[in-house]
Amino acid sequence: MKSKTAFITGATSGIGKATAEIFAKNSINLVLCGRRKERLLKLKTELSKLTNVTTLQFDVSNKLEVFNAIKSLPKAFQKIDILINNAGNAHGLSTIQEGSIEDWDAMIDINVKGLLYVSKAILPQMVERNDGFVVNIGSIAGKEVYPNGNVYCASKYAVNALNKAMRIDLNKHNIRVSAIHPGAVETEFSEVRFKGNSEKAKNVYKGFKALQAEDIADIINFVVTRPPHVNIEDLIVYPTAQASATILNRE
Ligand code: NDP
Ligand code: 8X3
Numbered sequence: 417m418k419s420k421t422a423f424i425t426g427a428t429s430g431i432g433k434a435t436a437e438i439f440a441k442n443s444i445n446l447v448l449c450g451r452r453k454e455r456l457l458k459l460k461t462e463l464s465k466l467t468n469v470t471t472l473q474f475d476v477s478n479k480l481e482v483f484n485a486i487k488s489l490p491k492a493f494q495k496i497d498i499l500i501n502n503a504g505n506a507h508g509l510s511t512i513q514e515g516s517i518e519d520w521d522a523m524i525d526i527n528v529k530g531l532l533y534v535s536k537a538i539l540p541q542m543v544e545r546n547d548g549f550v551v552n553i554g555s556i557a558g559k560e561v562y563p564n565g566n567v568y569c570a571s572k573y574a575v576n577a578l579n580k581a582m583r584i585d586l587n588k589h590n591i592r593v594s595a596i597h598p599g600a601v602e603t604e605f606s607e608v609r610f611k612g613n614s615e616k617a618k619n620v621y622k623g624f625k626a627l628q629a630e631d632i633a634d635i636i637n638f639v640v641t642r643p644p645h646v647n648i649e650d651l652i653v654y655p656t657a658q659a660s661a662t663i664l665n666r667e
Contacts (some may be wrong), residue, residue: 421445423496426503428455430603434633440466445491476503486537499538501531502553506568506609520567527571543589543607552579554597564662592647594639599654602626623666624657
């Protein structure tokens, strides 16, 4: 994978960070993205020992920031071979009638529009070269609606639809498109969903062994290292204790 460059959104934490770490071990050059600058710089310092790294600080839901940041890439990182559309989160967990409009806006703006803005900025160069790879991080929430999940689920159903749409539209341009749909992964996800309520966040992963960010990163790495004629379309990944979005075998 030497001389390939990956662009990872949401690299400051969880699945994105673990993906950056495994790609670095594979000598893939990295464009690490996120809003938290200190974390980006810390990760850059660590991973620069293994590969070439640059960082971009921007909010995926801010159209201008997305396009300006990507335009500002140093020459050596402008050719993107692999795009990992990973940035995203849930905001809140409540019924549709009680949900907060601010939370809805955040999830739709980040999980759906953010993924579209970043893709719009990067896909044209892949189309021009007739080569590229897009991995979209969906969720089991994009396959199955669960109680109180309403708008988060809708945002991930949209990711599932966009993944299929991308594969159809980009097919004649030799661009591979894959989606990975994890079940419960122990990251900062629940801290964000419950707005910093650590007790509530911890309870999500209580009584069973959740997936770790590294488990998903390992699978992303497998997907992008298949031979050029192999495209894994869609993968659902659960912890062993999980049978569906709502069925968990807790101790
Ligand atoms: P984390 O909260 O640990 O990581 C989320 C990442 O997204 C962070 O790096 C964060 O960076 C970035 N991000 C969030 N909002 C924005 C924004 N507006 N602009 C730019 N970057 C943003 O969660 P996970 O690693 O678990 O989540 C990664 C993806 O996996 C998400 O799409 C999530 O929906 C999906 N997923 C997670 C599951 C889980 O159980 N954890 C299961 C299924 C799917 P920063 O704050 O620095 O901007
Ligand atoms: C994250 C997994 O089940 O909390 O997408 O929606 S879930």
